[in-house]
Amino acid sequence: MxxxxxxxxxxxxxxxPDPAFYYESVTHKKALSYLGYGLNQGEGFVVITGEVGAGKSTLVAHLKQKLDDDRMTVGEVVTSALDGEEMIHVAARSFGLDVTGGDKAADLAAIELFLHEEARNGRRTLLIVDEAQNLSIGALEELRMLSNFQLGSHPLLQTLLLGQPEFKQLLAHSDELEQLRQRVIAAHHLEPMQxxxxxxxxxxxxxxxxxxxxxxxxxxxxxxxxxxxxxxxxxxxxxxxxxxxxxxxxxxxxxxxxxxxxxxxxxxxxxAPAEASAKPRPDREGPAADAIARAKDEARQASNEFPAAPVAAPAEAGGAPDKGLLDHQIEAIEAAFAERDKHMSALRREVEKLSQERATDDLPADVDQRLASIEARLDEQERSLRHVLTMMIDYFESQGSRAAA
Structure with a gap:
């Protein structure tokens, strides 16, 4: 709009995240320097951490644009809570390996064969693991074991770990990650912009x-x-x-x-906390404000019932499919606008009535008060419309956040 x-x-x-909008702040410039140094070493782990929304994903998207596709193969993993065996399987899939139905030993063999082939073809291999704070100790240890693959004395895999501040703390203080810590050759924490x-x-x-x-x-x-x-x-x-x-x-x-x-x-x-929304709302004059409140309540209820992305659920046998969050919000917004239009029509009729009374010099004593009331209600309708538009933006931003997290 x-x-x-x-x-x-x-x-x-x-x-x-869109690399076309990448902005090189002071902290992002330092991060790129550490990344450049780490990638030039061609081994071990490079770690980039930062708060949610600090720009880690945009930084990596920008980095990938700078890599030579003919000389570097990149696999990407966005993790959930993976254990060691799952980590190996997901890493194999990130390189496009067909490991369906294979066990951990088969997955490891497939990865090793792939890394040897890439090295013989003159290509380096980089594994990017995002949301590393979600990984178990076992999964991190499996990543460390993957870094042991070599061709002669030449390491075959380098890993870039991206995570939130808690991953930085885990890596710094966990006794179980001492060996992984020794293989980190470069690290940087993205700070907020100045x-x-x-x-x-x-x-x-x-x-x-x-x-x-x-x-x-x-x-x-x-x-x-x-x-x-x-x-x-x-x-x-x-x-x-x-x-x-x-x-x-x-x-x-x-x-x-x-x-x-x-x-x-x-x-x-x-x-504000959810309990704040449960407090009684002050009385409003216009029904549009009530419609907005109902729209918010319906959107909140829909969010609780459908916490994932708004994909329509399969229909029950003989029944209609459930509605996603977007459908609930659209219906609530349409209802809010319908109520708003109804109330605006009532206000227009009130103004027309006052105009007719002015024409006949038959103005009531409370005309100033009535006009002030109409003006206040018009202001309320404008605020209501702004809230409806805010709801729409909230929905699309929340979906964008899930996709970009």
Whole structure:
């Protein structure tokens, strides 16, 4: 929506990692230096850690673009809680090996044969393991054992481990990982962006989508944006998406500090504990506000019933298929808009009635109070519409987050 209003070629702050939007902050530049050094060694483990949303996946996507496909074969694993045997199987599959039905010994033999063939063909092999904090000690030990494969004195496999801060702590302090720790040849922890990097980061992403200074951005935003996001790139993307959406809805050509504050306040409310939402809501005058509340309740209930991605469940015998989260949200949003339209019609009739009374000079004594009430209700409808649009953005952002995690 907002990308059309401002004439962008695409969404500049999408959550899915895209190397085209890679921004080299100070910490990312250091990470690339460590990666370059580690890859030049051609052996052992390179470890990159960082908070959720710090840009690990985008960094790796950028790194892969720099690798020579003719000289390097890359396998990628995004882990769940794998044990040792599962880790070997998944690693084999990441290189495209057919290990269906094989046991651990067969999987290891297939991997070793593959690594020897790649080396004889003059190609190095890199295994990238994301979300390494989910791995068991046994799985990490199996990865260490894979690093033992050699052709003569030449190591056949190098491994890049990506993980959240808890993996950094595990690797540093676990007695069971001493041998793996000795094989780490380079490591770096991605820090949040510094306050002075927020503006260049945002401008970099906007420049990639054809931004021509529409909208303009108030210079007072940057310090507040850093404070609100802690300098975490994904959080910056989330806030900027909401801010641009608000600007498009209100048809603003300048994104100002008060708009950012409204967005941050709204997002902070969205992130409030679930029990806070159970508190009685203050009475509202318009039924559209009730419709919005019902829409939120239905979306929350649907999220509890369908925690995974919104894929339609198979139909029961003789019954209709269950609805996914997207279907629930669409129905709730449609209901909210229907209620809003009904209420707006009532407001129009009230204004027309007042206009007729003005024409006959037969104005009631409470006309000012009635006009103030109508204005307040119109403001409430605008806020309600903004909440509905926020729900839609929340859904697509949450799906993007799952895909990019």
């Amino acid at each position: 907002y990308e059309e209003y401002y004439g962008f070629s695409e969404r500049p702050f999408q959550l899915t 306050p002075g990097e927020i503006e260049p980061y945002v401008m970099h992403r906007l420049s990639r989508v054809g931004w021509n200074e529409n909208p303009e951005i108030d210079g007072g935003i940057w310090v507040k944006l850093h404070k609100a996001t802690g300098g975490i790139p994904r959080k910056v993307n989330q806030v900027m998406t909401r801010l641009l959406l608000l600007g498009a809805v209100e048809e603003q050509s300048v994104l100002e500090v008060d708009m950012l504050e409204a967005v941050v306040e709204e997002m902070t409310g969205d992130a």
